[in-house]
Amino acid sequence: MNRVAAPPVTLLVNGETHALSLPPATRLSEALREGLGLTGTKVGCDAGDCGACTVLLEGAQACACLVPLGQCEGARIETVEGIAATPEGQALAERFHAAGAAQCGICTPGMLVAATELLRENPTPSEAEVEEALGGVLCRCTGYRRIVEAVLGTGPAAEEGGVGARLPRTDGAPKLDGTALYGADGAPADALWLRTIRSPHPHARVILGDLEGFARAHPGLRLLTARDVPGRNGYGIYPHIKDQPVLAGERVLYRGDAVAALVGPRDPVLSVPPSALPIAFEVLPALGDPDVALGANAMHTDFPDNVLAEGRVTRGDPVAALAEAAHVVEGTWRTSFVEHAYLEPEAGWARRVGDRVEIWCSTQAPAMDREEVAGVLGLSLEAVRIIPSACGGGFGGKLDAGMQPLLALAAWVTGRPVRAAWTRPESMAASTKRHPARITARAGCDAEGRLLALEFEGIYDTGAYASWGPTVAGRVPVHATGPYRVPHVSARARAVFTHQPPSGAFRGFGVPQAAIAQEALWDRLADACGLDRLEFRIRNALVVGDETATGQVLAHSAGQRPCLEALRPRWNELRAEAAARNAKGGTLRHGVGIAGMWYGIGNTGMSNPSEMRLILEADGTLTFLNGAVDIGQGSSTVLCQIAAEALGVPVSALRHVNGDTDLTPDAGKTSASRQTFVSGRAAMEAALDLRARVLAGRNAAIGWDGKRLTVGGEAFVPAAALEGVGRFDPPTTPLDGEGQGVPYATYGFAAQICALAVDTRLGTVALQRFVAAHDVGRAVNPTLVEGQTHGGIAQGIGLALMEEYIPGRTENLHDYLIPSFGDVPPIECLLVEESEPLGPFGAKGVGEPALVATAPAIFSAIRDATGVEVTRIPALPHRLRAALKEAGW
Amino acid sequence: MDRYWRPRDLRAALDIRAGEGARPLAGGTDIYPARAHHAAWEGSVAESLLDLSAIAELRTLERDGRHWRLGAGVTWAALRDAALPPGFRALQQAARQVGGRQVQARGTIGGNLCNASPAADGVPPLLLLAAEAVLLSPVGERRLPLDRFILGNRRTVLRDDEILAALLIPAERAEVPSAFVKLGARRHLVISIAMAAADAEGRATIGACSEVAHHWNGEVSPISDIRGSAEYRREAAAEVVSRALTLASAA
Numbered sequence A: 001m002n003r004v005a006a007p008p009v010t011l012l013v014n015g016e017t018h019a020l021s022l023p024p025a026t027r028l029s030e031a032l033r034e035g036l037g038l039t040g041t042k043v044g045c046d047a048g049d050c051g052a053c054t055v056l057l058e059g060a061q062a063c064a065c066l067v068p069l070g071q072c073e074g075a076r077i078e079t080v081e082g083i084a085a086t087p088e089g090q091a092l093a094e095r096f097h098a099a100g101a102a103q104c105g106i107c108t109p110g111m112l113v114a115a116t117e118l119l120r121e122n123p124t125p126s127e128a129e130v131e132e133a134l135g136g137v138l139c140r141c142t143g144y145r146r147i148v149e150a151v152l153g154t155g156p157a158a159e160e161g162g163v164g165a166r167l168p169r170t171d172g173a174p175k176l177d178g179t180a181l182y183g184a185d186g187a188p189a190d191a192l193w194l195r196t197i198r199s200p201h202p203h204a205r206v207i208l209g210d211l212e213g214f215a216r217a218h219p220g221l222r223l224l225t226a227r228d229v230p231g232r233n234g235y236g237i238y239p240h241i242k243d244q245p246v247l248a249g250e251r252v253l254y255r256g257d258a259v260a261a262l263v264g265p266r267d268p269v270l271s272v273p274p275s276a277l278p279i280a281f282e283v284l285p286a287l288g289d290p291d292v293a294l295g296a297n298a299m300h301t302d303f304p305d306n307v308l309a310e311g312r313v314t315r316g317d318p319v320a321a322l323a324e325a326a327h328v329v330e331g332t333w334r335t336s337f338v339e340h341a342y343l344e345p346e347a348g349w350a351r352r353v354g355d356r357v358e359i360w361c362s363t364q365a366p367a368m369d370r371e372e373v374a375g376v377l378g379l380s381l382e383a384v385r386i387i388p389s390a391c392g393g394g395f396g397g398k399l400d401a402g403m404q405p406l407l408a409l410a411a412w413v414t415g416r417p418v419r420a421a422w423t424r425p426e427s428m429a430a431s432t433k434r435h436p437a438r439i440t441a442r443a444g445c446d447a448e449g450r451l452l453a454l455e456f457e458g459i460y461d462t463g464a465y466a467s468w469g470p471t472v473a474g475r476v477p478v479h480a481t482g483p484y485r486v487p488h489v490s491a492r493a494r495a496v497f498t499h500q501p502p503s504g505a506f507r508g509f510g511v512p513q514a515a516i517a518q519e520a521l522w523d524r525l526a527d528a529c530g531l532d533r534l535e536f537r538i539r540n541a542l543v544v545g546d547e548t549a550t551g552q553v554l555a556h557s558a559g560q561r562p563c564l565e566a567l568r569p570r571w572n573e574l575r576a577e578a579a580a581r582n583a584k585g586g587t588l589r590h591g592v593g594i595a596g597m598w599y600g601i602g603n604t605g606m607s608n609p610s611e612m613r614l615i616l617e618a619d620g621t622l623t624f625l626n627g628a629v630d631i632g633q634g635s636s637t638v639l640c641q642i643a644a645e646a647l648g649v650p651v652s653a654l655r656h657v658n659g660d661t662d663l664t665p666d667a668g669k670t671s672a673s674r675q676t677f678v679s680g681r682a683a684m685e686a687a688l689d690l691r692a693r694v695l696a697g698r699n700a701a702i703g704w705d706g707k708r709l710t711v712g713g714e715a716f717v718p719a720a721a722l723e724g725v726g727r728f729d730p731p732t733t734p735l736d737g738e739g740q741g742v743p744y745a746t747y748g749f750a751a752q753i754c755a756l757a758v759d760t761r762l763g764t765v766a767l768q769r770f771v772a773a774h775d776v777g778r779a780v781n782p783t784l785v786e787g788q789t790h791g792g793i794a795q796g797i798g799l800a801l802m803e804e805y806i807p808g809r810t811e812n813l814h815d816y817l818i819p820s821f822g823d824v825p826p827i828e829c830l831l832v833e834e835s836e837p838l839g840p841f842g843a844k845g846v847g848e849p850a851l852v853a854t855a856p857a858i859f860s861a862i863r864d865a866t867g868v869e870v871t872r873i874p875a876l877p878h879r880l881r882a883a884l885k886e887a888g889w
Numbered sequence B: 001m002d003r004y005w006r007p008r009d010l011r012a013a014l015d016i017r018a019g020e021g022a023r024p025l026a027g028g029t030d031i032y033p034a035r036a037h038h039a040a041w042e043g044s045v046a047e048s049l050l051d052l053s054a055i056a057e058l059r060t061l062e063r064d065g066r067h068w069r070l071g072a073g074v075t076w077a078a079l080r081d082a083a084l085p086p087g088f089r090a091l092q093q094a095a096r097q098v099g100g101r102q103v104q105a106r107g108t109i110g111g112n113l114c115n116a117s118p119a120a121d122g123v124p125p126l127l128l129l130a131a132e133a134v135l136l137s138p139v140g141e142r143r144l145p146l147d148r149f150i151l152g153n154r155r156t157v158l159r160d161d162e163i164l165a166a167l168l169i170p171a172e173r174a175e176v177p178s179a180f181v182k183l184g185a186r187r188h189l190v191i192s193i194a195m196a197a198a199d200a201e202g203r204a205t206i207g208a209c210s211e212v213a214h215h216w217n218g219e220v221s222p223i224s225d226i227r228g229s230a231e232y233r234r235e236a237a238a239e240v241v242s243r244a245l246t247l248a249s250a251a
Ligand SMILES: Cc1cc2nc3c(=O)[nH]c(=O)nc-3n(C[C@H](O)[C@H](O)[C@H](O)COP(=O)(O)OP(=O)(O)OC[C@H]3O[C@@H](n4cnc5c(N)ncnc54)[C@H](O)[C@@H]3O)c2cc1C
Pocket: A047, A048, A049, B023, B024, B025, B026, B027, B028, B029, B030, B031, B032, B033, B052, B072, B073, B097, B098, B099, B100, B103, B106, B107, B108, B109, B110, B111, B112, B113, B114, B115, B119, B120, B121, B122, B158, B162, B163, B164, B165, B189, B190, B191, B192
């Protein structure tokens, strides 16, 4: 770091004395990371909001991002690296590992540090004490319950073994001692910095001024603009819509749109004020509302009505069916932008190696990043290498290439390594969001409560660029009925452009919004028929042999009914408890809600292959080449379990190579809950292929002696490497104009119960319990399945009750609230295993399904407690109170 | 310029404050987050800082004759964990809910008041205690009741040559049991939508429902923001005050 010399600050870090010659106002987090290379201390916000940077300062928790280095003269500091080296730290880490308390692992250092402070003072804390002591650290993946259990030592125990075992995650160890390298870690010391200059306006004309003059005045800096992009200045998910410019040349279409990149040594790059840049904006009127955008001038010439994509499913005659229905209900709902809020903001670095470029970055889709970078730089695919870092959370938000083309461009034109880390506000402003949806729906049933028809119309605000908008528009109508038999359906979803942040992929691709409407209608119909809400759903649940609204006959693994039935005992108990509490009166009203969901695994009616390889080298090494990036959900562990089981060896036998596009075949992206099902099947096929090659027709048992493969008990080392290759592309057919076809090869099913209390005077909601039944086909690793369920529920809670991204207003984790410790109540997981014949060992996926049912279950419970229907989401206290007031509370 | 001083001596600090115009820094828990926002849209901040954290006199919390003297540099954690008379309960309950343990360990009561956010949780409990602010400059000392120290949203009477040294709390007020109620949209790490402090003698104060927290007289002048509508705040204010009064009288 080239900064003015200051007298060194001496501090004692993990027992060692260090003298750091950095400016005293430097954040302690930066000093530890950049000055001492202790990158186990993470940076998620630089604002005290996330706690990822928590260290012990004189034994007490502190956010290292808020402490000036100058304040630490002579201070004793402990970081995760130091704590992990102590016996107490190791014991704690072991409990985290077994319980699955570290998923992506980016919050884990902060959690371990915070828990260490607590356990030193109080070795036997209560649950409440754990929540209070760790309450300053946020986690976006786990839903906190498993972390509490790990601290208390009450979590699930670790098991050895293949499919079905609670094997601790194979990539877990480095996440627990601070050595895992994420996007912002491990860049070379001489890397230049890249700062993206972004539009503060939602719509403006870009006026580039005297670039040469700026260059002359700032000889060490390089200001890259649209004209520096050698290839295609656009990227995007769909091959025919590369509409998001790497650097906007003429117009910016949302607050956060990238206009220029300033590259050079860190301090000057970060200190140039925007006013000193030769960039000006002429503000233009912005379309903030999709209803207005629908009739307005086109933002993109290829999309005349600002309709990016439309998906529809039509079946039967819903108009006639509704006219004859015994009961008909309808409603409108409105949801908000939801931010992924992965606790690791986008980060990475790139370098040019001869005529190739290598990018190290936090991503969910290395193969797609590679294509984008090649296109933007005008290079061949072979000239680009993507090396995924450990990924500190993605949830769909790291499927878009965002930073990668910029880093590659800067490294390419400067010939120097270049690094970047988006600040939290930048990450929130620039990255994609969950689509806000406006849904109008109407449904009817007969007098016995059999569903007859559904009409569904959804307008999804897709923001400034296409991103995953078409995927959302396509997926929503297919899922509009939920996992229920509805003979007459007309469902349409449109993704509409506005000058808002691009809406993209976010756990569930638009389905969680639709499920809110669908499940609310079912509650009302159940009431209209005088049926119990759970029984109403059981009566209508899809079962094997049923036809879905797209005309697909479900041949196997349709576990909706078993999920609902599994919930019945708890449903009755929780309802009785709520009734007893309500009988006592008071401001709190108790309620219990229920919601079901289904989720098509993999892409909608489109090919989405995966390829896996397993190699037995001539030296006996068994190498698993797995291109599916693990974003914390645990795919690496699950795929290793599947491959090892199919081959007949323990997981520890596998040398695992993950993600690097130079080394691994394309497994497709980590999205659509597809890695267990699609890549899992490919991994199984690869193992079976290798197995056949090893056995070469013999009939013997394969094993592992600790070092080498064994066949019939004898060590087996091949003369030349043997390679097993597995490919799988789930069989689907494209949907026709009426939305008919086989969009997915299999579906995940689930139902969740929520018990809660509403404070009727303040409009606040206290969640008390979730019971979640998920049909996952086969739980390859129950701890990981539960981990996904917990995390999905936590995100569903956020969606339902607190999360609302407003550009320029909630661009930080202070104003944008995600659930904290104590916002996620106890969760009971019931695993339902309706085996899927296409899946590896019967398995399907669970990543997204976990979230879909949560918000509707919460609203169902609020309605049960108070009679109030939540239609404006999130149900912030002031909104809920307004609705309560209207209902006479 | 971005110079940094960390004197041990109060007198030296006052000279630097007056002579260099440096911005006081205590726990940094308001100053550094603001820098993060600035970094995202404007670039890094260059500002000289006067770090007050090494000055022992600012960190005292003790009975001083007819008053309790609460040093401006006392952290939320120190307040939370101290054995204090029951009148401090509201302030201690507020301390327990400011940020997480990290912010409590470093954020100070002085920083909270000088930052003068309408949602500053320290203000209602200290108003309830009839706290007086002690301001020091090289030319002398001023004492002002807290409601005259804070003027508005992020505005105080603090002059460029002054620092807030302490709060003085009448000892008899500190004996009246009190309680604090905070309303937020999540469990931890949450800025108040509304908060109230009340004591067993029926006094109450309300925060986040007007530009500056004030004694409860049934009226508030709230704004609508991302955390809550004005209408909601009006209703919620009465509710949290009544809950705080109930808790205080039960104490
Ligand atoms: C995650 C998080 C959560 C938070 N939650 C809450 C909350 O729930 N409730 C709440 O009220 N606040 C909250 N805060 C805000 C903040 O922590 C408090 O306001 C804190 O008390 C500020 O104190 P400090 O010592 O850190 O102030 P600093 O950041 O050091 O200073 C704040 C301001 O006061 C000035 N200043 C400080 N000390 C003096 C002095 N002695 N004389 C003159 N000027 C001075 C500084 O110049 C600066 O302008 C939160 C902050 C974070 C990061």
